[in-house]
Structure formats: structure tokens, C-alpha cells
Amino acid sequence: MTYEKILFFIFAMSACGGALGVVLAQRVARMAFWLIVSLGSVAGLYFMLHADFVAATQIIIYVGGTLVLLIFGIMLTATGPHVKIQTSPGELVMGAAVGVTLLFLIQGTVRSVDWNKAAIVTSGGEFQQNEGQGYNPTGQGNTIRPLGMALLGLRPDKDLGAPEEAGLSSGYLFPFEIVSIHLLVVLVGASYLARAKQRTRPTV
Amino acid sequence: MGLESYLLVGAVLFVSGVVCMATKRNGIGLLMGVELVLNGANVNFVAFSRYTTLGLDGQIVSLFVIVLAAAEAAVALSIALNFYNNHLTIDVDRGDELKG
Numbered sequence: 130m131t132y133e134k135i136l137f138f139i140f141a142m143s144a145c146g147g148a149l150g151v152v153l154a155q156r157v158a159r160m161a162f163w164l165i166v167s168l169g170s171v172a173g174l175y176f177m178l179h180a181d182f183v184a185a186t187q188i189i190i191y192v193g194g195t196l197v198l199l200i201f202g203i204m205l206t207a208t209g210p211h212v213k214i215q216t217s218p219g220e221l222v223m224g225a226a227v228g229v230t231l232l233f234l235i236q237g238t239v240r241s242v243d244w245n246k247a248a249i250v251t252s253g254g255e256f257q258q259n260e261g262q263g264y265n266p267t268g269q270g271n272t273i274r275p276l277g278m279a280l281l282g283l284r285p286d287k288d289l290g291a292p293e294e295a296g297l298s299s300g301y302l303f304p305f306e307i308v309s310i311h312l313l314v315v316l317v318g319a320s321y322l323a324r325a326k327q328r329t330r331p332t333v
Numbered sequence: 334m335g336l337e338s339y340l341l342v343g344a345v346l347f348v349s350g351v352v353c354m355a356t357k358r359n360g361i362g363l364l365m366g367v368e369l370v371l372n373g374a375n376v377n378f379v380a381f382s383r384y385t386t387l388g389l390d391g392q393i394v395s396l397f398v399i400v401l402a403a404a405e406a407a408v409a410l411s412i413a414l415n416f417y418n419n420h421l422t423i424d425v426d427r428g429d430e431l432k433g
Binding site: 168 | 334337339340342345347348357358369372379384388389395396397402410415417
């Protein structure tokens with residue numbers, strides 16, 4: 130057992146356990162707590178995959194942003210203290226059966242593929258020889274600079290050292306701009322939808 | 334640790350999210366199921382970017398997924414608030430006026 134295996138075991142167990150806790154918990158606030166556990170340990174898994182920027186973004190945006198939003202939603206939509214919205218037992222059994230079947234299907238598919246054919250050995254990456262001293266290559270977890278350049282449309286992580294006839298790799302400048310406009314529209318739309326209105330009587 | 338173990342973690346997250354979306358009657362609970370599904374997909378993206386020739390593309394796609402999930406949560410939450418304003422409950426089974 131190396132340290133990496135132990136760490137992976139801890140993070141994977143708490144990610145899966147948190148996800149199961151979200152499914153099994155009956156109160157929404159406890160679901161939110163288990164979701165925090167699950168998302169936090171997924172961020173740990175990202176760190177183990179040498180994706181440091183994605184892991185930091187996961188913590189900042191998911192755990193710090195989206196979950197706070199969800200907890201505000203729980204607060205604002207709270208019903209009375211004795212009202213519990215329960216799932217009927219038949220639906221629970223059916224959902225569990227469907228879930229177990231789906232899980233067996235997916236894990237059978239994952240196990241039936243020989244991933245070693247698709248995988249390359251990442252320990253000695255192609256561009257590692259080109260780097261000077263004091264520069265952490267992408268394969269070792271310093272991904273902020275290559276990610277930022279890729280979002281600006283430049284791909285030095287793919288193009289450096291590549292044969293010239295291969296041409297330049299594509300970047301992500303256009304999706305980046307689309308996402309920024311999308312976020313603006315979403316903010317305007319969300320604040321328009323959630324604006325305070327006069328409460329109408331329930332129609333049922 | 335190989336690619337396979339990360340894919341299995343992603344599978345567990347995905348299945349939990351699907352079951353959560355199918356069984357919960359609370360609207361906020363449905364949103365949490367969606368977040369779990371997107372996270373399972375994200376784990377797969379980052380694992381493929383580490384262990385195959387996908388390179389940084391997988392990480393960039395997972396960044397886009399995180400941002401779009403935040404946007405989706407904001408809009409869905411405002412819809413849930415509207416639903417609560419109209420029905421005085423968050424039980425999604427009560428939103429059945431459109432049934433024939």
C-alpha cells in the first residue's frame with residue numbers, strides 16, 4: 130500500500146459515501162451536508178489526478194458558491210417544522226432496483242474495456258525534455274499556465290515539439306467568450322425570475 | 334491507481350445522482366442529484382485527461398462543466414423560488430396543473 134493508494138481509498142470512499150448519503154438522507158439540510166462531503170472529496174481526487182486548477186475551482190465554485198446557493202434555497206423554501214416530504218416506499222424500492230442495475234451495467238462496461246491500449250505512460254511526457262529548470266511540466270500538476278493559454282486560444286502544451294506539418298492545435302477562446310456571455314444572461318435571467326412579487330394564493 | 338478505479342468512482346456518483354433525481358420529491362433535492370451527475374462526468378473527464386492522450390482538453394471541458402453547473406443551479410433555484418411562491422410548497426408532485 131503506497132500513500133497514493135491510501136489517499137485514493139480515503140477520497141473515493143468519502144466521495145461515494147457522500148453520494149449515497151445524499152440519496153438516503155431524508156431531510157434536505159442533511160442532503161446538503163453529504164453533498165459538501167462528496168464534492169470536497171471529489172476535489173481531492175482531482176488533486177491526485179494532477180489537476181490542481183480544476184480542484185481549486187471545484188472547491189471555490191461548487192463548495193463555496195453553488196452549495197451556498199442551494200442552502201439559501203433550502204432556507205427560502207422551508208415548509209413548517211413538522212412537514213416532511215417523504216418518498217413512498219414503493220418508489221424507493223423501484224429507484225434502488227434501477228440504480229443497482231445501472232451501476233452493474235456501467236461497471237461491467239468499464240471492466241470489459243482494455244484501458245491500457247488507450248492509455249499512454251504519463252510519467253515521461255513528451256514535452257518534459259523541452260522544459261528548462263524551475264518549470265513544472267503539466268504532467269506533474271502545474272496546469273494553470275497551460276489552461277490559461279488554452280482558454281486564450283494558444284496550445285503550447287500540444288504544439289511545442291510537435292511536427293510542423295501537424296499544424297496548430299485548436300484552443301478554446303470562442304467557447305470561453307460564449308460562456309462569459311452565457312453567465313451574464315443567466316445572472317440577468319435568474320434575478321428577473323426570482324424578483325419579489327406579490328404572493329398569490331395556492332391554486333390547488 | 335489506474336484509470337479504471339476513477340471511472341468506478343464516477344459511475345457511483347452518476348448512479349447516485351440519477352437515483353436521487355428519480356426518488357426525491359423535494360425540488361432542491363432534484364438539484365442536488367443533477368450536481369452529483371455532473372460531478373461523476375467531471376471525474377471521468379479529468380481521469381481521461383490524466384491517463385490517456387486527451388491531455389489538457391479534458392480539464393478544460395470539466396472547467397466549462399463546473400461553470401455551466403453553477404449557472405444551471407442559479408436558474409433552477411429561481412424557478413424553485415417561483416414554484417414555492419405559487420404553491421407554498423417545494424414538493425414537485427404538486428406541479429401537475431398541465432396534466433390532461
